[in-house]
Amino acid sequence: MPFETTSPDWNAVRDDLDAFGYADLGRLIEDADADRLIADYNREDLYRSHIQMKRHGFGQGEYKYFADPLPDLIANLRQALYPALARIANEWEEQLGTDRRWPDTHAELVERCAAAGQHRPTPLILRYGPGDYNCLHQDIYGDLTFPLQVVILLDEPTAFEGGEFVLTEQRPRMQSRAEVVPLKRGHGVVFPVNERPRQGTRGSYRVKQRHGVSRVRAGQRHTLGIIFHNAT
Numbered sequence: 528m529p530f531e532t533t534s535p536d537w538n539a540v541r542d543d544l545d546a547f548g549y550a551d552l553g554r555l556i557e558d559a560d561a562d563r564l565i566a567d568y569n570r571e572d573l574y575r576s577h578i579q580m581k582r583h584g585f586g587q588g589e590y591k592y593f594a595d596p597l598p599d600l601i602a603n604l605r606q607a608l609y610p611a612l613a614r615i616a617n618e619w620e621e622q623l624g625t626d627r628r629w630p631d632t633h634a635e636l637v638e639r640c641a642a643a644g645q646h647r648p649t650p651l652i653l654r655y656g657p658g659d660y661n662c663l664h665q666d667i668y669g670d671l672t673f674p675l676q677v678v679i680l681l682d683e684p685t686a687f688e689g690g691e692f693v694l695t696e697q698r699p700r701m702q703s704r705a706e707v708v709p710l711k712r713g714h715g716v717v718f719p720v721n722e723r724p725r726q727g728t729r730g731s732y733r734v735k736q737r738h739g740v741s742r743v744r745a746g747q748r749h750t751l752g753i754i755f756h757n758a759t
């Protein structure tokens with residue numbers, strides 16, 4: 528897997544997450560694998576559900592949740608990325624003074640999810656065409672919410688216009704701030720599912736984050752979303 532040979536600089540990841548609310552993880556999948564994921568979008572056997580975003584008021588466009596057993600590529604990425612992200616998540620818990628700690632391996636997180644009634648896999652593939660967009664949201668699927676998630680762009684950025692990945696952060700009693708995050712084909716970006724700590728003058732406080740996608744003006748855009756907790 529290319530990820531193992533180009534392992535991210537996790538200190539830089541942690542610093543970028545703290546400063547900007549996201550971090551580039553570098554290339555996580557090869558172009559041929561991205562092509563395969565897109566080509567397999569119409570294979571019904573790979574997915575457990577198919578969501579039309581408009582029907583739910585989530586935006587416009589569609590996505591599919593992968594079924595168990597997850598394709599190896601996705602299961603491997605979830606397992607390979609998790610331990611370093613869990614270390615960051617645990618540093619955040621310490622910074623916020625909670626007594627929650629995340630387990631060292633993804634297998635243990637999956638066990639904890641199951642104990643909390645969260646059995647269904649959450650990795651998903653999203654497809655957007657002209658006019659489609661994804662409203663600002665948080666991917667919470669139960670009480671157990673692992674605080675970081677990853678998105679991977681599957682197309683070349685030149686395959687579409689618009690369709691910017693947008694993050695907003697809301698600090699207590701302040702107006703929201705937006706970041707437009709550049710995505711590269713096959714690269715992963717990590718960001719908080721719902722909040723992250725920020726160091727203030729009197730200790731740390733929680734910043735609320737949301738993410739979404741601006742309207743695609745032309746072309747087609749596909750992404751792979753990797754969420755680490757399972758869903759109820």
Ligand SMILES: O=C(O)CCC(=O)C(=O)O
Binds near residue numbers: 739
């Ligand atoms: O399509 C995108 O860039 C965002 C996908 C998303 O919302 C997610 O992966 O959770």
Ligand SMILES: [Fe+2]
Binds near residue numbers: 665666
């Ligand atoms: Fe999302």
